[in-house]
Amino acid sequence: MLTIGVSKSKDMNNRLYGNLIFELSKEGRKGYSLPRNNFGDYEIPVSMQRQEEAQLPECDELTVVRHYTNLSNNNFGVDTGFYPLGSCTMKYNPKINEEMAALPQFQNLHPLQPRETVKGACALTVLLEKALCALTGLAHFTFKPYAGAHGELTGLMTIDNYHRSHGDLQRKKVIVPDSAHGTNPASAAVCGLEIIEVKSTQDGLVDLDDLERLVNQEGNSIAAMMMTNPNTLGLFEKQIPQIERLIHEAGGLMYYDGANLNPMLGACRPGDMGFDVMHINLHKTFSTPHGGGGPGSGPVGVREGLEAFFPEVSPYNGNYSVMMRAYAYILSLGRENVKLVGPLATLNANYIKESLKDVYELPIDGLCCHEFVFDGLKDKSSGVTTMDVAKRLLDYGYHAPTIYFPLLFHESLMVEPTENESKETLDGFIQVMRQIADEAKNDPDLVKSAPHTTPIGRVDDVLAAKHPVTTYKQMKNEQ
Numbered sequence: 001m002l003t004i005g006v007s008k009s010k011d012m013n014n015r016l017y018g019n020l021i022f023e024l025s026k027e028g029r030k031g032y033s034l035p036r037n038n039f040g041d042y043e044i045p046v047s048m049q050r051q052e053e054a055q056l057p058e059c060d061e062l063t064v065v066r067h068y069t070n071l072s073n074n075n076f077g078v079d080t081g082f083y084p085l086g087s088c089t090m091k092y093n094p095k096i097n098e099e100m101a102a103l104p105q106f107q108n109l110h111p112l113q114p115r116e117t118v119k120g121a122c123a124l125t126v127l128l129e130k131a132l133c134a135l136t137g138l139a140h141f142t143f144k145p146y147a148g149a150h151g152e153l154t155g156l157m158t159i160d161n162y163h164r165s166h167g168d169l170q171r172k173k174v175i176v177p178d179s180a181h182g183t184n185p186a187s188a189a190v191c192g193l194e195i196i197e198v199k200s201t202q203d204g205l206v207d208l209d210d211l212e213r214l215v216n217q218e219g220n221s222i223a224a225m226m227m228t229n230p231n232t233l234g235l236f237e238k239q240i241p242q243i244e245r246l247i248h249e250a251g252g253l254m255y256y257d258g259a260n261l262n263p264m265l266g267a268c269r270p271g272d273m274g275f276d277v278m279h280i281n282l283h284k285t286f287s288t289p290h291g292g293g294g295p296g297s298g299p300v301g302v303r304e305g306l307e308a309f310f311p312e313v314s315p316y317n318g319n320y321s322v323m324m325r326a327y328a329y330i331l332s333l334g335r336e337n338v339k340l341v342g343p344l345a346t347l348n349a350n351y352i353k354e355s356l357k358d359v360y361e362l363p364i365d366g367l368c369c370h371e372f373v374f375d376g377l378k379d380k381s382s383g384v385t386t387m388d389v390a391k392r393l394l395d396y397g398y399h400a401p402t403i404y405f406p407l408l409f410h411e412s413l414m415v416e417p418t419e420n421e422s423k424e425t426l427d428g429f430i431q432v433m434r435q436i437a438d439e440a441k442n443d444p445d446l447v448k449s450a451p452h453t454t455p456i457g458r459v460d461d462v463l464a465a466k467h468p469v470t471t472y473k474q475m476k477n478e479q
């Protein structure tokens, strides 16, 4: 637990939060009992013995149980509250997915088992691939990538392999919109490709004139164009037919970042729009808990013929339990309900946007898809920033939206409610956001010093970034 630069606070029982298990240690306390040693004495060679005593905490069992239970209660998740984190699709993860993923018949499989003993698992992979093909309009999927960014890399490697096979070794440039998710240029760079940025127009869409200029300029060095649609501003890129024609005529391929597939579900398909390669974040659109950084799955889909160029990016078959959750999710929604996901996610986002745009700055007006971006408070005279609003939301029991991303605006605050939330939840959030706007006007210091009710108060970001204390020993030495 990072304590430097943090104002410590106490809970109702006056118990200091943030105690490390090491700080609860009392010499000689034991919370374990080991079975009798049945193997006789064995001398560990001196060279392999540790030179100093292991610095382990010594606690009784109940203290350990309470410590970790209390820590776990500090977690915030979709199951505890509204989590409108833009570009992350923090939707409800139905519990049946967990039950399915935990079935011992699947959970206890070993990837090297003989093929005839894993027919069920193989069948599930095929069925999931079929479902994803039906939803995206593409022909084949590989499930090897472990996350969205890994999928991007895999997709770009597929494209690179394709161009090489045609002797097009000079096709090394990838066009990426300036609104793109940061992983897009990063993946292109890791793949050894060069990034060229295409500008956005005032309405937040790809600037066609700029794209045409780039295509004329770069010609046959273009490997691909990467697009997110709806884009990172939550806007549907209306000019995909024109964009697709420009890129394909120049000999490039179209890559679709499908991390934000949620609003498209049941509405339209990347394959039908002329995209050649895409990845899907199963952990976002198809519901796997992913707030803590994993596990993920970023399957890559391609149009017919490109599957021959899939690279080997992981051993075996990817993150199988995430695939099971995705398949359970698709089946429990069914063909009819899957069509409601996109429209309801879109409705919820627009409802919040329209209810707040008189107090928060909406730089790009009009219909959004699953998410939208405010540029801070409309009235900026109080000096209350997006960061302050986000911190104050914590006091009211909400997870903060994504902030300071996308980089197109100074005070970006990006809200994605997902399709699962009830009208009452949305109304509660709207009311609190309006309340915070009021506070910013009447009592700005209250907002600027938030959060006030969380276990840890306002973190000193600069100190935390420049002087992170990540080990207990280091902390002790500093006291």
Ligand SMILES: *Cc1c(COP(=O)(O)O)cnc(C)c1O
Binding pocket: 087, 088, 147, 148, 149, 150, 181, 183, 228, 257, 259, 260, 281, 296, 298
């Ligand atoms: C989340 C996201 C990614 C990255 O996915 P990871 O699984 O976190 O690697 C890429 N692009 C977009 C648009 C995203 O929202």
